[in-house]
Amino acid sequence: MSESREEHARRLLGAVAGRLALNRWLLAVAMTLLVAVGWFGSVDPVLVVAASLLLILVAALSPRSPAQRERAVRSAAADGASLEGLSARSLAAAVVDPLVVFDAAGTAVLVNDAARVAFGAVAPGLSILMKFRAPEMQAAIEHIRSGASQAETVDYAERVPIERVYRVTLSAIGQGSGLFVMAFRDQSEARRIDRMRADFIANASHEMRTPLASISGFVETLRGPARNDPAAREQFLQIMQNQTQRMARLIDDLLSLSRLEMKPYLPPGASVDVRLIVQNVIDSLSPLAAESGVVIERTFGDEPIVARGDRDELFQVFENLLENACKYGQSGGRVVVSIERTEVPEPEVAVTIRDFGPGIAEEHIPRVTERFYRVDVDNSRAQKGTGLGLSIVKHILTRHNARLTIKSKVGEGASFTVHLPAR
Amino acid sequence: MNTHIVRSYDEELKYLRNRLAAMGGHAERMVDQSVLALVNADAGLARKVIEDDVFLDETQREVDDKAILLIARRQPMADDLREVVGAIRISADLERVGDLGKNIAKRVVAVTEGRQPLSLFRGLQALAELALTQLKDVLDVYASRSVDRLAFMRDRDDQIDAMYTSLFRELLTYMMEDPRNITPCTHLLFCAKNIERIGDHATNIAETVYYVVKGEQMPIERPKEDKSHGVVLSKE
Structure with a gap:
């Protein structure tokens, strides 16, 4: 006081x-x-x-x-x-949305970090007409730089590698500065929600029909011919339970995939210890391996191996791959997990999961990451597969700018290698 | 970018590049929309794609004229000459990509006459995604001139070929299962072939871009073929 x-x-x-x-x-x-x-x-x-x-x-x-x-x-x-002394560069860097400043010739003058992350190879000196080739963008850029209009708003969509939709606003900077700015606002989320709903209904209704049909068939049998047969009843109830479990797994996987697709496209920036993640996955799957009679061999040391990525997502990747190896490579009796670092052509960490099971025929290899694609429908059902595991893997890896390579020969097992950029 | 004493020379070169970019954007859009029309059975969108092809045809002719005129008037040397000759080749490739997209769009009505199961299109969609990524990456490299990124493209071309072969086999199986599938599946086979060739054109463009930037041919090292010519289905 x-x-x-x-x-x-x-x-x-x-x-x-x-x-x-x-x-x-x-x-x-x-x-x-x-x-x-x-x-x-x-x-x-x-x-x-x-x-x-x-x-x-x-x-x-x-x-x-x-x-x-x-x-x-x-x-x-x-x-x-x-404020006037503030450089345009630091101002642009502070903006979280992608921003490109260009001159009347259509050459990029200033590109902020967000734009570089979103569009990759955009650097000052690049002709923006050649980078943003969608017809609407071309028209808008032409209007702006010829002075036909002061401001334009267009929707710009990138389909590959991951679908992204932007609302782009183009406008002249000040009066007669000869510079123009192009600001991108990410609208992907709204679009993804729409697509997710449509996809989910299409996929779910199709994939749910089989177990549902089987359940309703058994219910009919239980009420009719098998009414007084305790042995058959027990057996049928068991099948019905398996089918409901399958539907539950299917919904889990579909939701997991949809959640991933809902996430905004941001290359993960954090560094993670890949070796630790792989070790955790091996530990968590050892009961399953023991159950299927598979020995997991690891051929990597104890020193950390660092790459860029999201811990939880990478965990799911290796979990799905190792689980597949244990299930479908069961007959081989062992699964080998190895981690390697390579520097050429670009620094990357390669995690390989190799099984010695029946292998995958050549014609299936390019397709296995498609949703609901199954090499062998009966075997997949028997192993409680949903047909979504590898498409989840692929989706996560695309977000990580990583690649999945699959090598296999029938009768000699299969190896799945994840190439993570190490930078 | 280096500059010439005659300013309009630069502008003519730049104009050529920008026209190619516009063609590239249109070709990408056509391929994307034609596959979308096929999957969604959208005859209206298919019609739009067919109409859009006119732009590519006209622009290709324009690029050709402009390039010839430029050679005659400016007598370009070294990298300028490569740039102009490259423009002629790339525009031809893009025009073909547009034709292939148009051809897919034309088949939409025939394929989607009856209600087809979604699984029939899944492989085609994946194939189209690969080809589109290839095309986009190549055109991005053409914009940024960073040809060291082209190495990855050959990998993807192999993937496209493998995927096409697999799709070929799958469609054959459907036809054997049920003769009613033959009409849509035959059309889908042609669509798949078209997409596979779009990937080839993208690879061609990659080679041209490499040549334009580096001044030497891209090293040859690839076994360039899909294996669908050997696919037979034996009755088991």
Whole structure:
């Protein structure tokens, strides 16, 4: 409390000193006059001192004149003008949406980080007409740089590698600067929600029909011919339970895939220890491996191997791959997991999961990452597969700018290699 | 970009490049929309794709004329000459891509006459996605001139070929299962072939771009073929 009073007093003192300083010339003249009058007019010195004290008091407490206030405002505005000294580069870097500044010739002058992340090879000096080739974009850019319009808004969609939709606003910068700006706003989410709904209904209705048909068939049998047959009833109920479990798994996988597709497209920036993730996956799947009679061999050391990625998503990738290897490569009896670092042509971490099962025929290899594509429908059903595992893997890897290569020969097992950029 | 003493020379070269970019954008759009029309049984969209092809035909002719005129008037040397000759070749490839897209669009009505199961199109969609990625990457490299990225493209071309062979086999199986599938599946086979050839054209463009930028031919190292010519289905 006392502190705040002290503070208050100090502030008051400061204000008084400020006022006095502002009025110092007037004050000096007045004091000189008073002293002169006292000296020559032989007035009582006490009166002179009292008058000067009064003068100082008035000066200290007098409000600011309008002219002074105006001057103060002007000087504050002069301080704010440092905004003009701010470089366009740092301003663009602070914007989270992709931003490209280009000149009348259509050459990119300034590209912010967000644009570089979103569109890859965009750098100053690039002809934007050659990079943004969609017909609407071409028309909008032409309108803007020829001066036919001051501002244009178009929708721009990139289909591959991951669908993204942007609302792009193009406008001239200032008056006659000869520069134009192109700002992208990501609208992918709304589009993805739409697609997800359509996809989900199409896929789910198709894939759910089989287990549903089987369940309803068994219900019919149980009410009819098998009504009084306890052995058959037990068997049928077991089948029905398997079918409902399958439907539940299917929904889980579909939701997982949809969730992934809903995520905004952002290449993961964090560094993760791939070795640790793979080890965790091996640990978590060892019960399954023991159950299927498969031995998991690891051929990597204990030192961390770092790559860029999202821990949870990569965990799912390796989990799906290793699970597949244990299930479908069961007959081989072992699965080998290896991690390698290569520097050429680009630094990357390659994780290979190799099984020694029946292998995949050549014609199926390019297709196995498609949704619901199954090499062997019966075997997949028996292993409780949903047909979505590898398409989840592929989706995650696309987001990571990573690749999946599959090598296999019938009868010699299969190897799945994940190539993660290490940079 | 280096500059010439005659300013309009630069502008003519630049104009050629921009026309090619516009063609590329149109070709990408046509391929994308034709497959979309096929999957969604959208005859209206298919019609639009067919109409769009006119733009590519006209622009290709324009690029040809402009390039010939430029050679005659400016007598370009070294990289300028490669650039102009490259433009002629790339525009021809893009025009073919447009034709192939148009051909897919033309088949939409025939394929989607009856209600086809979704699984029939899934492979085709995946194939189209690969080919489109290939085309986009090649055109991006043409814009940025960073030819070292072209190495990955050959990988993808192999993937396209393998995928096409697999699709070929799958469609044959459907036809054997049920003769009513023969009409749509035959059309789909042609569509798949078209997409596979779009991938080939993209590879051609990649080779041209490499030549334009580097001044030497891209090293040859690929076994360039799909294996569908050997596919037979034996009755088991």
